[in-house]
Structure formats: structure tokens, C-alpha cells
Amino acid sequence: FALGVASASVAVLLGSAVEDVKTASELMPVMFVPQMLFAGFFVAADQIPEYLRWAQYLCSLKYAMNLLSIVEFGEDSCQAGAEAQCAKLLDGNEVEEDLAWFYILVLFGLFAVFRTVGAYVLTVKA
DSSP: OOHHHHHHHHHHHHHSSSHHHHHHHHHHHHHHHHHHHHTTTSSSSGGSOOOTTTGGOOOOOOOHHHHHHHHHHHHTTTTTTOHHHHHHHHHHOOOGGGHHHHHHHHHHHHHHHHHHHHHHHHHHHO
């Protein structure tokens, strides 16, 4: 749920910043494809160059993936004998199990920030 509302807020911000639907649809991949890169789908966070890592903290997908990683590969969920692989996966993507509530709060914070900025952009353009 939190990922959906945060991603929708990014879309609202983008939609309010451009003039027409065609431009918004052309810019959507620019907003969402980097999220897959920074979320740890294809590349672990420790393999991303350090000068680009800051961008992962603006991506709602990163926090949702952290939560899903905790549920799937966390200490309580990992199968016996696979603890080392689970710990390696969590460490490689910079996932801290103790920060699960923080990840949820950040998702809702991103929702609030992007919606507020989108509303501000609409009022300025009006």
C-alpha cells in the first residue's frame, strides 16, 4: 500500500509539472526506471558508484524492497543453513532489519512530500 501511494505521488508531481499528458507519459520512464536500478532489483547497492548512491534514498521502491527483503530474508524468515546467504543479501543492499518501521515512515514521508510539492506546483501554475 505504502509503495503504491508513494509512487502515485511521484506521478502526481510529474503530471502537475508538465503541460500535457503526452509529455508526462514520455517522462514517466525517466522517473521510474532508475528506481529499479537503485532498489536492488538488478544491481546490489554496494555495486552502485558512491557518487550515485544518494539517489536511492529518494526512491520509494528502495524502501519497499527493504521491507520485502526483511520479510523474505530476515533473521526470522531465513531457512536453516541459509543464514549466511540471507545476511549477505541484506548487507549487500544495505538493509537493516531493525529499521523496518523507519522504512514504513519514510514511504509515507515521501508520499507527503511529493503530494505537497505537486499541490504547490499546481497552485503556482494556476
